[in-house]
Amino acid sequence: MLFSYTQIANYLRCPRSYRHRYLDGWREKETRAAMIFGRCFEKALESYFCGDDCAATLHREWGVLRDTPLEYKKGESWDRLVQQGVHLLQRFAQDNRVRIPQPKENLQIKMVRELSGANQFVAYIDAIGELDGQRCLIDWKTTTSRYPEEPAGLLSLDPQLISYSWMTGITEVAFVVFVRKHQAEIQYLKTSISEEQRMEFGHLVGATIDQIEAAQFPSHSGIRFPQNGCVSCAHLGLCLDDQKLIDASLIRTPGASDLDWVDQLVD
Ligand code: SF4
Numbered sequence: 048m049l050f051s052y053t054q055i056a057n058y059l060r061c062p063r064s065y066r067h068r069y070l071d072g073w074r075e076k077e078t079r080a081a082m083i084f085g086r087c088f089e090k091a092l093e094s095y096f097c098g099d100d101c102a103a104t105l106h107r108e109w110g111v112l113r114d115t116p117l118e119y120k121k122g123e124s125w126d127r128l129v130q131q132g133v134h135l136l137q138r139f140a141q142d143n144r145v146r147i148p149q150p151k152e153n154l155q156i157k158m159v160r161e162l163s164g165a166n167q168f169v170a171y172i173d174a175i176g177e178l179d180g181q182r183c184l185i186d187w188k189t190t191t192s193r194y195p196e197e198p199a200g201l202l203s204l205d206p207q208l209i210s211y212s213w214m215t216g217i218t219e220v221a222f223v224v225f226v227r228k229h230q231a232e233i234q235y236l237k238t239s240i241s242e243e244q245r246m247e248f249g250h251l252v253g254a255t256i257d258q259i260e261a262a263q264f265p266s267h268s269g270i271r272f273p274q275n276g277c278v279s280c281a282h283l284g285l286c287l288d289d290q291k292l293i294d295a296s297l298i299r300t301p302g303a304s305d306l307d308w309v310d311q312l313v314d
Pocket residue numbers: 061062063064065067266267268269276277280281282283284286
């Protein structure tokens with residue numbers, strides 16, 4: 048069976064949600080404009096590193112969705128997003144802090160790690176290149192709010208970066224965060240992941256898969272701070288047996304899905 052960071056993170060958040068999604072096939076409808084725009088923006092970044100016209104790529108990719116009914120947050124629109132995207136691409140080119148040699152091989156790299164019991168862990172790494180002249184693994188993010196930078200070292204606790212470091216053995220990792228706000232802003236956030244953290248993550252993956260294979264799917268419900276996962280959970284309708292809510296946010300796919308790592312692109 049294939050596992051990904053997204054699956055492990057989903058199980059750790061709420062095992063019942065994992066069962067709804069990966070065993071019963073209940074997937075969230077993909078209608079959030081911000082998430083879909085993030086994917087188009089990553090295509091534009093790819094074309095930037097390949098020496099192509101990245102603004103044209105963004106217009107083309109995002110243009111396909113111009114008349115698609117998507118969910119826009121307050122103040123967002125198709126035009127607004129594309130403007131913000133173009134400003135961010137211009138700013139990124141001016142900053143000129145990231146280099147990706149041989150972009151065809153070093154962007155969207157599929158990594159597979161063998162686990163015990165014929166299981167595999169799969170990750171798509173956004174990029175391996177240089178940030179400010181230092182070799183590192185890079186994950187792109189598009190978001191509307193800045194990532195926290197204080198206290199110092201906070202980023203080294205990010206589980207997605209730890210999982211990518213565990214997959215690749217690369218110690219230096221970074222988020223390049225494209226902040227979609229009035230003034231285009233890009234955060235270049237670098238950190239180091241220790242061998243101890245990588246080992247610990249490997250143990251966490253093993254223990255989580257053991258629980259999945261033992262069919263342990265208790266609900267980790269919560270509606271109040273700091274454990275308020277149900278409030279934003281796509282599977283809330285299933286847990287409340289509310290058909291209207293189910294119809295509004297979910298679609299049923301046959302059984303476990305096979306491309307779930309792609310939703311790492313969500314903010
Ligand atoms: S609504 Fe709450 S209990 Fe139900 S799957 Fe989501 S997080 Fe878990």
